Amino acid sequence: MSITPRQVAQVRASFARVEALGEPVASLFYAQLFELDPQLRALFRGDMREQGRRLLQMLAGAVALLDRPEQLLPVLRLLGARHQGYGVQERHYASVGAALIRTLEQGLGPGFTPELRAAWLAVYDLVSRTMREAAQPLAA
Numbered sequence: 001m002s003i004t005p006r007q008v009a010q011v012r013a014s015f016a017r018v019e020a021l022g023e024p025v026a027s028l029f030y031a032q033l034f035e036l037d038p039q040l041r042a043l044f045r046g047d048m049r050e051q052g053r054r055l056l057q058m059l060a061g062a063v064a065l066l067d068r069p070e071q072l073l074p075v076l077r078l079l080g081a082r083h084q085g086y087g088v089q090e091r092h093y094a095s096v097g098a099a100l101i102r103t104l105e106q107g108l109g110p111g112f113t114p115e116l117r118a119a120w121l122a123v124y125d126l127v128s129r130t131m132r133e134a135a136q137p138l139a140a
Contacts, residue, residue: 003126007119008066014116015063018107019056025107026052033099040095043087062127073130080131088135093128100124 003011018025030048034041044051058079065072104120105112 003066003119003122005067007122010116010119011066011123012063014104014108014111014120015059017111018104019060021107022056023049023052025103026055028106029055029099029103032102033095036098036102037092037095040092062123066123076127076130077134080134083131084135090132090135093132097121097124097128 027048030044030052061075062072065075101117101120101124104117108116
């Protein structure tokens with residue numbers, strides 16, 4: 001699935017609104033995530049406020065580079081390999097994606113249209129696919 005220029009613009013505009021909400025949106029994301037998959041809570045050992053700040057920074061960086069895959073994809077590959085070291089498994093990506101969409105629905109309200117949902121799903125597909133591929137062991 002590729003991301004169109006229109007989708008890039010939609011994601012950027014909506015993320016600016018979400019990012020302005022700051023810490024509450026990050027807290028909402030993690031509440032959604034742990035509700036969907038309570039076992040994931042064990043992977044988070046540090047300060048959740050700091051974790052939320054890092055989440056928003058990572059999303060901001062990814063959103064900023066959506067139209068520059070030559071810069072975005074290497075960063076996502078490193079992130080995928082690093083997350084594997086934290087104990088993240090392939091199946092966890094579905095929970096993260098669902099929590100992200102739920103958070104966006106709640107944070108953006110009626111502004112989270114079906115078209116915007118499709119744009120975010122395309123972005124998450126790219127991000128999660130790239131990270132999962134990087135976490136796979138190299139074939140012998």
